[in-house]
Amino acid sequence: MAVGSLLAKAILILVSPRMLFLVVAGVAAGIVVGALPGLSVTMAVALLTSLTFGWDIQSALVLMISIWVGGCYGGSKSAVLLNIPGAPAAVATGFDGYPLARLGEAAFGMGVATVASCLGGLFGTGVLAVAAPAIAEIGLKFGPPEYFLLVMWGLTTVGSLSAKSLSKGLLSACLGLAVSMVGLDTMYGTGRFTFGSIELAGGIHFVPALIGVFGLSEVLLHLEKRRVKTVAERIGADTFKRYLSAFAKHVPLTLRCAVIGTIIGAIPGIGGEIASLVAYDHAKRTVKRPTRQFGEGAYEGVLAPETANNAAIGGALIPLLTLGVPGDAVTAVILGVLYIHGIRPGPLVFNQDRLFFAVIVLVCALAHIVMLWLGFAGNRWLARVVTVPLPVLMPIVVLLSVVGSFAVQNRIFDVYLMVAFGLAGYLLKKADFPVGPVILGVILGPMADGELRRTLALYEGDVLRAFVTRPISLVLAVLVGFTVLSQSETAKAIVLRFRLGFSGRPARPG
Amino acid sequence: MRRTGSGRVGLLVALLVVLVASMSLGSVFAASGDYPTKPIQVVVGWGAGGITDRSARGVAPVAEKFLGQPWVVTNMPGAAGAIGAAHVLRQNPDGYTLLFGSETMSIWQLMGLSEYSYKDFEPIMLCTQGVPAIAVNASRPWRTVQEFVEYAKANPRKIKLGIAGPATTGAVAAAILHKCLGTELSNIAFEGGGPAVTAALGGHVDVVMENLPDVVEHHKAGKLRILAIFDNERMETLPDVPALGEIYAGTRNYLPYGPYFGLFAPKGVPAAVVSTLTDAMKKTVADPRWQQYVRDGYFRSLALSGEEARKYLDEWTAQTAWLIYDLGVAKKSPEELGIPKP
Numbered sequence: 001m002a003v004g005s006l007l008a009k010a011i012l013i014l015v016s017p018r019m020l021f022l023v024v025a026g027v028a029a030g031i032v033v034g035a036l037p038g039l040s041v042t043m044a045v046a047l048l049t050s051l052t053f054g055w056d057i058q059s060a061l062v063l064m065i066s067i068w069v070g071g072c073y074g075g076s077k078s079a080v081l082l083n084i085p086g087a088p089a090a091v092a093t094g095f096d097g098y099p100l101a102r103l104g105e106a107a108f109g110m111g112v113a114t115v116a117s118c119l120g121g122l123f124g125t126g127v128l129a130v131a132a133p134a135i136a137e138i139g140l141k142f143g144p145p146e147y148f149l150l151v152m153w154g155l156t157t158v159g160s161l162s163a164k165s166l167s168k169g170l171l172s173a174c175l176g177l178a179v180s181m182v183g184l185d186t187m188y189g190t191g192r193f194t195f196g197s198i199e200l201a202g203g204i205h206f207v208p209a210l211i212g213v214f215g216l217s218e219v220l221l222h223l224e225k226r227r228v229k230t231v232a233e234r235i236g237a238d239t240f241k242r243y244l245s246a247f248a249k250h251v252p253l254t255l256r257c258a259v260i261g262t263i264i265g266a267i268p269g270i271g272g273e274i275a276s277l278v279a280y281d282h283a284k285r286t287v288k289r290p291t292r293q294f295g296e297g298a299y300e301g302v303l304a305p306e307t308a309n310n311a312a313i314g315g316a317l318i319p320l321l322t323l324g325v326p327g328d329a330v331t332a333v334i335l336g337v338l339y340i341h342g343i344r345p346g347p348l349v350f351n352q353d354r355l356f357f358a359v360i361v362l363v364c365a366l367a368h369i370v371m372l373w374l375g376f377a378g379n380r381w382l383a384r385v386v387t388v389p390l391p392v393l394m395p396i397v398v399l400l401s402v403v404g405s406f407a408v409q410n411r412i413f414d415v416y417l418m419v420a421f422g423l424a425g426y427l428l429k430k431a432d433f434p435v436g437p438v439i440l441g442v443i444l445g446p447m448a449d450g451e452l453r454r455t456l457a458l459y460e461g462d463v464l465r466a467f468v469t470r471p472i473s474l475v476l477a478v479l480v481g482f483t484v485l486s487q488s489e490t491a492k493a494i495v496l497r498f499r500l501g502f503s504g505r506p507a508r509p510g
Numbered sequence: 511m512r513r514t515g516s517g518r519v520g521l522l523v524a525l526l527v528v529l530v531a532s533m534s535l536g537s538v539f540a541a542s543g544d545y546p547t548k549p550i551q552v553v554v555g556w557g558a559g560g561i562t563d564r565s566a567r568g569v570a571p572v573a574e575k576f577l578g579q580p581w582v583v584t585n586m587p588g589a590a591g592a593i594g595a596a597h598v599l600r601q602n603p604d605g606y607t608l609l610f611g612s613e614t615m616s617i618w619q620l621m622g623l624s625e626y627s628y629k630d631f632e633p634i635m636l637c638t639q640g641v642p643a644i645a646v647n648a649s650r651p652w653r654t655v656q657e658f659v660e661y662a663k664a665n666p667r668k669i670k671l672g673i674a675g676p677a678t679t680g681a682v683a684a685a686i687l688h689k690c691l692g693t694e695l696s697n698i699a700f701e702g703g704g705p706a707v708t709a710a711l712g713g714h715v716d717v718v719m720e721n722l723p724d725v726v727e728h729h730k731a732g733k734l735r736i737l738a739i740f741d742n743e744r745m746e747t748l749p750d751v752p753a754l755g756e757i758y759a760g761t762r763n764y765l766p767y768g769p770y771f772g773l774f775a776p777k778g779v780p781a782a783v784v785s786t787l788t789d790a791m792k793k794t795v796a797d798p799r800w801q802q803y804v805r806d807g808y809f810r811s812l813a814l815s816g817e818e819a820r821k822y823l824d825e826w827t828a829q830t831a832w833l834i835y836d837l838g839v840a841k842k843s844p845e846e847l848g849i850p851k852p
Contacts, residue, residue, distance in 0.1 A: 186700070346727035
């Protein structure tokens with residue numbers, strides 16, 4: 001079938017009042033779900049499994065993808081306004097988003113996230129439309145050694161998050177890694193640090209940790225201060241001109257982050273969390289003159305992760321549609337819904353039912369456009385949250401933290417964990433330790449552990465063969481090594497000398 | 511746009527929170543009269559998207575029709591489903607909190623995950639049994655299950671098997687082969703069946719022994735090759751895939767092997783409630799829509815309730831517990847748990 005007539009058919013399916021309503025409703029619901037920590041897109045889509053049982057498959061798909069798109073972007077709202085990332089993929093957004101809000105630029109910060117999410121998402125969708133099979137093959141080449149190195153690469157972001165002291169940042173990350181080891185190990189099911197408690201055997205979920213360390217600790221800090229009335233006095237201007245100039249300045253960066261997001265999203269099992277961290281790290285390294293220092297409200301620090309995490313949606317759909325391999329938790333649930341409707345995605349469906357594929361691509365693009373519109377409509381109104389007096393806002397944050405940490409696994413134990421993490425985060429902040437690396441450790445620890453042990457089991461302990469003789473792992477190993485070494489003082493000194501050498505002065509051997 | 515005062519915003523947010531909270535807490539009105547008078551919470555001890563969750567959410571719309579009350583399917587993942595089960599047992603046994611359980615209920619005690627087991631529950635209806643298959647990466651040389659078995663015997667621990675976790679379906683399936691045919695594989699545990707199958711697709715492991723729905727599409731696409739299913743008869747929907755029992759008579763006693771999925775009520779639920787639930791579930795498993803789901807999902811239908819279900823569970827547990835114990839991953843022996851040798 002020709003591409004033109006295929007598109008025409010797909011458009012005809014979508015341009016009906018019912019479908020358009022589903023897109024708008026889905027994106028709106030997704031934004032709410034994404035913005036509330038503890039409510040996840042995975043859960044929202046799982047609820048649809050039974051709800052859409054009697055629907056036609058296209059309506060169910062349209063609604064699911066719209067919710068996913070909205071949810072992926074919604075996480076940035078709470079990250080910017082309250083410093084509580086609404087979703088793990090929004091952790092990096094808060095690093096500069098919240099300082100922006102405190103500087104009285106809340107509306108602009110959320111606006112940058114809106115535009116970036118839309119651009120990244122459209123890029124990812126574009127890649128899905130034209131290069132899905134090729135990218136899917138690359139994704140399958142990633143085995144345990146590559147996963148391990150990818151996670152390590154994500155962990156090198158610690159350097160970017162420890163503005164004041166690298167050793168404190170590393171300590172924070174180790175704390176997170178240590179916490180993440182609690183529970184049953186993946187290889188043998190042995191309990192670690194469970195103290196005989198079934199609750200601890202279930203492991204420590206990163207959401208209560210995230211909410212406690214970012215959200216509750218902030219509340220505790222505000223309790224000390226007597227003077228602060230609001231997070232910020234102003235919400236700042238958000239005019240079209242500002243976005244235009246902001247993005248015009250960073251076309252290459254936006255593109256690079258979109259590529260990072262799409263590729264990492266397309267690797268099965270790795271999603272927006274790592275993509276957004278790597279993109280943030282990348283921006284911090286490559287942007288020579290940010291508007292402000294990173295970590296103090298550079299809008300580039302919002303642009304990068306938000307571009308990447310929505311680009312990861314198009315990426316995650318690639319293995320799902322071309323191979324029938326779920327790329328992350330959300331795609332696993334979507335796969336379940338497709339099963340119920342009797343569709344089993346895979347190479348066969350992909351090659352025979354092009355219309356099904358075209359509809360998904362179009363919905364994905366349409367949902368991102370709708371997201372742009374809804375996002376801007378809501379931003380000015382939502383941004384006022386920062387001007388709410390703290391005595392009103394903080395109790396609401398506590399309430400949200402409790403509900404959010406409970407909702408994620410419906411366990412009251414998670415609420416206690418959240419409180420413990422809140423106290424720990426408060427103490428860390430008091431002692432000037434960065435809290436970002438803690439969450440990094442909690443999220444990435446279990447993956448690092450499992451993948452390393454799988455690598456050792458598969459290669460019978462031959463680390464060299466695993467990490468050096470395979471092309472992708474070699475590239476990744478070099479990347480990780482380079483990232484770590486390039487941050488050291490020695491490396492910087494060598495680069496400096498090298499440059500001096502070019503400028504005519506004799507370079508001393510060092 | 512009208513300017514809203516900050517108080518209004520706060521109020522709206524608070525309202526939103528109350529709304530969300532009330533959604534997750536369900537109805538708090540006291541029940542009276544005939545069961546069921548309010549929505550029923552059905553706990554799944556696994557995350558959304560897994561095979562247990564998919565089964566529960568597949569049953570829900572059909573069962574709701576016959577029960578006259580909605581199911582609120584709630585995921586409480588952790589410790590191989592034991593955390594969700596512990597939650598159900600902590601509630602008042604009034605029939606408004608049920609468990610949609612899977613085969614791990616039989617081995618929690620063995621693996622030291624929980625002091626509870628399936629014996630703490632009343633089986634309302636065992637709906638389906640999964641059918642695991644031996645699926646090898648298509649680039650591997652073995653074309654038949656015989657070739658695979660011969661190679662595994664001649665080259666102990668050379669073949670890498672991807673499993674969904676310790677003591678999961680794939681590990682037990684491999685243990686059956688080991689016990690009956692003397693094969694030796696080396697097990698690599700992944701975080702669930704999905705990642706294990708993906709690793710087999712990418713050729714990082716040689717073989718997986720996961721449930722049919724997880725591998726059948728890849729088989730049809732020529733990326734994996736299904737050599738046999740763990741059953742004595744072939745599937746109607748996959749007539750060209752041999753059953754292990756037809757080829758190796760020695761395995762027949764252990765087959766059909768596969769995880770079970772079903773609805774359980776905590777012990778102590780009133781008898782009237784159990785019979786209401788059982789009647790509704792009997793109608794559910796006879797419903798054409800559900801049977802279509804079972805066929806499409808490559809399951810075997812069990813449809814066992816009451817005494818039959820208890821007998822099935824006892825036999826399944828005895829057989830599997832000893833296999834796992836022989837694997838050497840069990841934390842306790844089946845003997846001390848009072849599980850008889852099959």
